[in-house]
Amino acid sequence: xxxxxxxxxxxxxxxxxxxxxxxxxxxxxxxxxxxxxxxxxxxxxxxxxxxxxxxxxxxxxxxxxxxxxxxxxxxxxxxxxxxxxxxxxxxxxxxxxxxxxxxxxxxxxxxxxxxxxxxxxxxxxxxxxxxxxxxxxxxxxxxxxxxxxxx
Amino acid sequence: xxxxxxxxxxxxxxxxxxxxxxxxxxxxxxxxxxxxxxxxxxxxxxxxxxxxxxxxxxxxxxxxxxxxxxxxxxxxxxxxxxxxxxxxxxxxxxxxxxxxxxxxxxxxxxxxxxxxxxxxxxxxxxxxxxxxxxxxxxxxxxxxxxxxxxxxxxxxxxxxxxxxxxxxxxxxxxxxxxxxxxxxxxxxxxxxxxxxxxxxxxxxxxxxxxxxxxxxxxxxxxxxxxxxxxxxxxxxxxxxxxxxxxxxxxxxxxxxxxxxxxxxxxxxxxxxxxxxxxxxxxxxxxxxxxxxx
Numbered sequence: 181x182x183x184x185x186x187x188x189x190x191x192x193x194x195x196x197x198x199x200x201x202x203x204x205x206x207x208x209x210x211x212x213x214x215x216x217x218x219x220x221x222x223x224x225x226x227x228x229x230x231x232x233x234x235x236x237x238x239x240x241x242x243x244x245x246x247x248x249x250x251x252x253x254x255x256x257x258x259x260x261x262x263x264x265x266x267x268x269x270x271x272x273x274x275x276x277x278x279x280x281x282x283x284x285x286x287x288x289x290x291x292x293x294x295x296x297x298x299x300x301x302x303x304x305x306x307x308x309x310x311x312x313x314x315x316x317x318x319x320x321x322x323x324x325x326x327x328x329x330x331x
Numbered sequence: 332x333x334x335x336x337x338x339x340x341x342x343x344x345x346x347x348x349x350x351x352x353x354x355x356x357x358x359x360x361x362x363x364x365x366x367x368x369x370x371x372x373x374x375x376x377x378x379x380x381x382x383x384x385x386x387x388x389x390x391x392x393x394x395x396x397x398x399x400x401x402x403x404x405x406x407x408x409x410x411x412x413x414x415x416x417x418x419x420x421x422x423x424x425x426x427x428x429x430x431x432x433x434x435x436x437x438x439x440x441x442x443x444x445x446x447x448x449x450x451x452x453x454x455x456x457x458x459x460x461x462x463x464x465x466x467x468x469x470x471x472x473x474x475x476x477x478x479x480x481x482x483x484x485x486x487x488x489x490x491x492x493x494x495x496x497x498x499x500x501x502x503x504x505x506x507x508x509x510x511x512x513x514x515x516x517x518x519x520x521x522x523x524x525x526x527x528x529x530x531x532x533x534x535x536x537x538x539x540x541x542x543x544x545x546x547x548x549x550x551x552x553x554x555x556x557x558x559x560x561x562x563x564x565x566x567x568x569x570x571x572x573x574x575x576x577x578x579x580x581x582x583x584x585x586x587x588x589x590x591x592x593x594x595x596x597x598x599x600x601x602x603x604x605x606x607x608x609x610x611x612x613x614x615x616x617x618x619x620x621x622x623x624x
Contacts, residue, residue, distance in 0.1 A: 201380045228374065252430065254377035292376045293393040 181266035181278055185285045193291040200288065203261025204254040207247060214246055221248060222310070226302030229253030231260060233303065235310035241272045243311055255292060259300035262286065263307065272315045276308055333450045334360060334367045334424040344556035346597025351455050352426055354464055361386060367424040368417060371458070372439040374431050382468035384428070384461060388417040388475060392435045392583070396442045407482045410446050414480035421481055428454035428461065432551040438586040441603055445485045453590065456552040463550070490589070492576050492602040494610055497535065498617065504569055505538035506577045508588045509608065513580070514540045516621035519612070528580065529612030533621040535578065539567045540624040543584040546591045559596055571598045578604040
């Protein structure tokens with residue numbers, strides 16, 4: 181996540197949109213097991229367009245993320261792409277240590293306007309909640325300040 | 332030089348048919364190299380980058396038309412810069428289209444009207460109509476020769492209402508274009524959208540409930556004049572001579588209805604209350620009604 185945030189920050193606002201579009205394009209399709217059973221997905225109501233996600237934690241405590249968002253909602257897809265690129269395959273503990281306000285560190289508020297950032301903040305908080313539920317016993321650190329350096 | 336108008340017979344019944352163009356008219360005009368500028372204005376800020384009508388330029392309602400600090404629109408100088416950068420001069424024919432059945436396109440058209448831009452038209456059916464007919468879309472951003480746009484003072488009063496104007500307007504005719512759940516007070520935002528933005532639910536007392544989408548057919552294009560008259564004049568009892576205020580949550584859906592009443596039905600005095608429910612529903616001691624119509 182930290183590297184990706186740096187990549188965004190290094191760009192001009194217009195180029196940040198291009199990178200967001202690339203991530204939107206590259207967002208993997210939903211695997212068949214979820215496509216067949218949409219009821220297993222969680223809807224992120226805070227997004228302006230319909231976005232659904234699923235979180236898995238494997239035996240090695242690594243997190244796997246799955247998203248579904250329509251092509252006519254590229255911003256929402258792009259936000260999902262950021263989280264997928266930054267968090268998929270990461271250890272559960274590292275995901276839980278991502279600060280809740282990580283979405284603000286991509287310099288996107290300037291490019292898409294702050295009011296459109298809400299969906300990404302909500303996706304991250306729902307992902308972290310699901311990871312927490314699936315790794316009960318592994319608790320998130322209390323102090324954000326301690327973990328900011330990880331981003 | 333204004334481009335010719337679309338003589339599509341379906342538009343000729345409207346009060347101001349010159350305000351609408353069909354997808355076929357636009358495709359032909361672009362092929363002919365007609366002197367006009369196409370602007371795309373969407374809810375999703377990345378949709379233009381994902382693909383747009385060849386030659387179209389992006390106009391973002393939030394980044395380009397809203398003041399970055401105060402809750403207001405940009406001033407004349409900022410507007411002149413935004414237009415100039417897009418190659419729009421004062422006499423340029425502008426065609427706007429967008430997602431969500433043209434909500435944001437209608438909003439942009441309404442804001443351009445605040446600045447008195449003469450020739451600004453909507454693409455009937457918007458982005459979905461164009462894409463649905465498999466017409467060309469591209470990710471290429473056109474090279475734009477900037478134009479000189481004069482600094483014009485924004486003229487709000489004829490078509491924009493502030494909160495105090497609405498209070499003074501009561502019990503005059505009001506049209507609430509939000510969904511039934513928002514009107515009754517059950518929801519604070521659109522269904523499936525974040526429930527944000529207002530401390531109280533309900534509607535402005537006496538407002539008629541006419542969800543914006545009733546003006547649109549299934550394909551997102553506007554309904555014909557007779558159907559629109561049946562809704563707004565027949566069923567709701569509004570008359571073209573009425574002084575009408577329209578509102579929604581932040582003024583975008585009501586810009587769509589403002590367009591219908593003003594340009595399709597020829598109402599002479601329609602103001603869009605862009606403060607809408609996010610202002611009214613947060614205001615202290617303004618009257619509110621709840622419940623179904």
